[in-house]
Every structure is written in C-alpha cells, then in structure tokens.
Amino acid sequence: MALLVENLTIDTHDPDRLADWWARALGAEAAALVPGEFVTVALPGGLTLGFQHVDDPTPGKNRLHLDFKAEDVETEVERLVSLGATETARHSFGDDFRWVVLADPDGNLFCVG
The missing domain is CATH 3.10.180.10 (2,3-Dihydroxybiphenyl 1,2-Dioxygenase, domain 1)
Known part of the structure; x- marks a missing residue:
C-alpha cells in the first residue's frame, strides 16, 4: 500500500481569507469545500493546499x-x-x-x- 499526499493543510482562524490570499499569491483559485471551515487551493502539478478553521492555531514557529x-x-x-x-x-x-x-x-x- 502506498500513501499519496492529498493536501498540505494549514490551521487558521479564517480559512476563507487565508486561502484567498494564497490563491492570489500562487495564481490559483480557492474552493470552499465547507465555507468558513475548510477551503482548498489546487496548484498545478497536483498539490493542494488546505486551510482549516481552528479556534487555537499552534503557537510558535511552524514545524x-x-x-x-x-x-x-x-x-x-x-x-x-x-x-x-x-x-x-x-x-x-x-x-x-x-x-x-x-x-x-x-x-x-x-x-x-
């Protein structure tokens, strides 16, 4: 069995806003799968960035x-x-x-x- 990367997901208070920013930065489009909760930005080449709503994103330097x-x-x-x-x-x-x-x-x- 092989694993395939589906999304690289980023926690945020506002997934719609952050996905829109990344879509502009990468020349892509944001798609709200669950508006306000989970939004994706599909990149050429197959990688998708996911932005999910969390109440408390991880503090400190991202790993x-x-x-x-x-x-x-x-x-x-x-x-x-x-x-x-x-x-x-x-x-x-x-x-x-x-x-x-x-x-x-x-x-x-x-x-x-």
Whole structure:
C-alpha cells in the first residue's frame, strides 16, 4: 500500500481569507469545500493546499513550511510583500544557495529561493 499526499493543510482562524490570499499569491483559485471551515487551493502539478478553521492555531514557529523556487527572487519577494506577506529573514550558503523567508498574513513562514 502506498500513501499519496492529498493536501498540505494549514490551521487558521479564517480559512476563507487565508486561502484567498494564497490563491492570489500562487495564481490559483480557492474552493470552499465547507465555507468558513475548510477551503482548498489546487496548484498545478497536483498539490493542494488546505486551510482549516481552528479556534487555537499552534503557537510558535511552524514545524513545516513551504519552499518555492523563483526565476527572479527579488521580483517575487516584492510581489508577495505587496500582497501582504512580511519578509522576516534572508539566508545564504555561498553564492549559489540563497533564500528569503516570508510570512503569510497569519504568520505562517514560507521561503522563496
């Protein structure tokens, strides 16, 4: 028996709002399976982000985050910040391995490199 990844699910107080933000950021569409409770954003390539309502999201640093690759990192970071993301850090190892850490409107961290 093999497991297949169906969703990467993110806890939030407002799944409709956060799914809409990620849909804009990724050029996709949000689909409310249960409005106000569970909303998805299907990405090209098969991965689906799920946003589920919880009364109390896990506090502190998230233990799982998304990593994105961009042809032009600076342009993409500027675009995401203009949509409401917050840049939190920049890291590099040598000249070839660089990434920018951002947070979505709920504070969930993700990276663009």
